[in-house]
Amino acid sequence: MLTRPSGTPAPATPNVPNPGAVLDRTEIRRRQRRRARLRRIPMDVVLYTVMAAVVLVMSVPLIWMVLASFKAPGEIYSVPLTWLPESFALTNYREVASAIPIGRMFFNSVLITTLGAGLKVILGLACAYALVFVDVPLKKTAFVVVLFALLIPGQITIIPNYTLIAGLGWLNTYQGIIIPGLASAFGTFLFRQHFRSLPVSVLEAAELDGAGHLRRLWRFAVPMSVPTIAAVSLVSIVGEWNEYLWPMLVVDNPTTMPLPVGLTLLQRVEGLQNWGVLMAATTLVTLPILVIFLVLQRRLVAGLTAGAVTG
Amino acid sequence: MSTSPALAGAALGSDQSPGSSPAAGPPGATSPGARPAAKPARRRVKARNVAVFLMLAGPNIALLLVFTYRPMILSFYYSMLQWNLGASVARFVGLGNYVEWFTDPRTPTVVTTTVVFGLVTVGGGLVLGLGLALLLNQKLRARGVARTLAFAPYVLSGIAVGMLWLYIFNPRYGLLKVLLENIGATTPQWYSTTPWALIMIMIVYLWKHAGYVALIYLAGLQAIPQDLRDAAALDGASPRRTLFAVVLPLLGPVTFFLLITTTLSSLQSFDLIRAMTDGGPLGSTTTLMYQIYVEGFQTGRAGYASAAATILFVILLIITAIQLKYVERKVHYS
Structure with a gap:
């Protein structure tokens, strides 16, 4: 299916200065296919980047919530924010229990x-x-x-x-x-x-x-x-x-x-x-x-x- | 769907010991000879069916009548009273509460807030959801993980989601502040300044709901036959052209369904506003739904709040009616 059936005279392409519409389309299609194949790799890069961004936007808030639940006040207010708490102590959870049942x-x-x-x-x-x-x-x-x-x-x-x-x-x-x-x-x-x-x-x-x-x-x-x-x-x-x-x-x-x-x-x-x-x-x-x-x-x-x- | 009379007769026949009395006749009311005798029997089946029906469907329907229909009607009535929640006296004021609502200087703010919130959350939700669905419909590795994560916030408590984002939006030690500083922007006072509080809630609303829209769109995308895309590709349509000329038009009915359902849920949203701003600052995040709560349970003006509730109900009903009309037509012509 890559070439047109021989019904269309093939040698017409290089010689005729003003190629017919049919030939034009074949050529466009061929180019498109080539371009699509070449584009596939950068396209994948784009798609995976966007998907990674989605994963981050959706998951980071939840991870941040769980990590913060283990952080002491000093860590939460520290100026360059730290990701991981110093220890996974349950102090905050104990404090929740003392504030409300x-x-x-x-x-x-x-x-x-x-x-x-x-x-x-x-x-x-x-x-x-x-x-x-x-x-x-x-x-x-x-x-x-x-x-x-x-x-x-x-x-x-x-x-x-x-x-x-x-x-x-x-x-x-x-x-x-x-x-x-x-x-x-x-x-x-x-x-x-x-x-x-x-x-x-x-x-x-x-x-x-x-x-x-x-x-x-x-x-x-x-x-x-x-x-x-x-x-x-x-x-x-x-x-x-x-x-x-x-x-x-x-x-x-x-x-x-x-x-x-x-x-x-x-x-x-x-x-x-x-x-x-x-x-x-x-x-x-x-x-x-x-x-x-x-x-x-x-x-x-x-x-x-x-x-x-x-x- | 329904039990046929012949079967009901047969069931009755099989309940009795076979041939116990000639009057009962052979099982099956089909024989013409059994007709006169089967008549009282059939009535008895009917009476028993009614009893069974009442036992099975009665509780659910009774609860709907008491806790859904009764309050709906009472709400109309309350809306015509000048009445404070818990008070034993009320004054009939006719349409006074409605007149007050329409002339209240705060009403334009409430309406604007509701409309902006609705347009941004519905429009933004559809765009983000569609984009997400188109992305996750590509053959990508680990797209299942992304799909799961995108949908997860939808099932979480609105109060909890509001609380966790309040921490992220914190102007002093929030995660977002750090991110904004990294790109050289200053953090707005999200909690306490006028447009930003509403923007904050709308961002969180989109985070929580986009996954649902994406999921419905994904189902719609997967229902589009691959043949159609192949045909478009063979005709030389670029992927972008296929998307705009084939895929998106075919998603029309799904989009319409989502437009309606997300509008309904956006107009009724409460939890995020409650957890994040409590309607403030200066009422700038008070939607019509939130106004019902504030007037009814904080100010205690139950009559006025009921009028606002009736207005919301009428709006929701009109939207639903549009949907029903459309769905009916679709069924009719397909």
Whole structure:
């Protein structure tokens, strides 16, 4: 494919002072190919340089955070900045623990995340199963109720929900933090999409064998949906762990306070001076999610980008 | 999708011991002889289905009604009250809060901040994300590492990310100060001067969100058949021409999706502003979303804040409606 078929008279090229358009194009193509091959090497250099820059921009802040969490105040304020701390002593972490009950907050975060994400997935699964497989009148309406909830931003619900939770005496309680965010329109929507793709014959066979809806849900629908459940669970875990606005509004007592709210509390206690201590707390908040992300990246990404694929 | 009546009848039949009574008839409502007898049975199946439906879908839907729909409607109502958070008395003022919001001398600042923040984070996010995606779509060694790193900040707590960048932006001992000094620039007072505080937050927002945009664009790029690029190359199109004439137009729907979703999340962003500036200095980083929080929970003017929340909701709803209309049309004509 490198030369043109002999239909075009080849010797025409050097002799004719004004070569035809066809020949012109062949020549251009040949040159382009040669140029592309020559360009490939500097092009690679450019691409790798840009990629290295991206890697640095993305990773240095996180590395800097972890390194700073081990630095003594003198090292943080030293004028030519030093990269590595003199020692990897846990002084800053100890200071975090003496300023705020960080252990308790870690426990709160784990508890709120586990309960919140777990219940969210169960509620979403059960609701999606009913929406797909249980035949009742007004099922479409129920689905529209779930779907439209996707369009209501959580932010506009904060004031009425706050007055309700305060009225119930649920401020500073786990249920006050967890329950208002439990209903999951997004998870239900994804599970419904997935259930509709399941082979109906399997569930019909189970039904013929006398399996009731609950049994069909737990023994058939759930085992056939493990990747989707994993994706929704991971998205919920990340969401619950990072959730800030709602817990910040309903909690001012460290006993039930989750980590991100504790972080802004620490910021107020320590001020914007003691960066080693602040970075130690920041590391504690980010590290668990970072580890989950690195280990289960594929599933988590699948969940976070699911909206793009279906939308 | 739904259980057919025949199956429901069969399930009922199999629940009972076979041939227990002639009235129940043989399993399967298909035989015409069984019709009159199957009618009450079918009604019983229906009643049981309703019970099962309520048990499975009820809790989720009830929670949505109580914690999503009820507050949405109440928010409209609150927006017409002069009412302080926690107070037991409220005065009905009709559209008074809206009138106040539109005539408030601070409103132009809030609107400008929101619009600038939205334009820069959405526009910048799309450009950076697309660039990142085009880069990571090249056959480069270790691009997986770059992809992972680019996406990592997206899953981290906004408060933590804000805090760690606050340290980097610190005008006295921040990492950025040193970098700027190395290129001969002086560090602006990021925390406390007017345009710089907003610029700081927008930079961090882009750092946190560009990886998400890139990931969606990568999925879009990988969906473009290689044949199309090969064809363009065979026709003598330069790589740049292929990019502009073939690849980018085909990314149109992805771009539109991202435009909508990133606008929605940009308008709702809260955590970074909270961690980095708390809306200051002098309200220069207070977006509409942040104003709802400040008015509702710091000033305590819940009625006024609800009016601002309603305005935000209407804006978000219009954006979503545009998306739905577009998606519908796409489905219709494809």
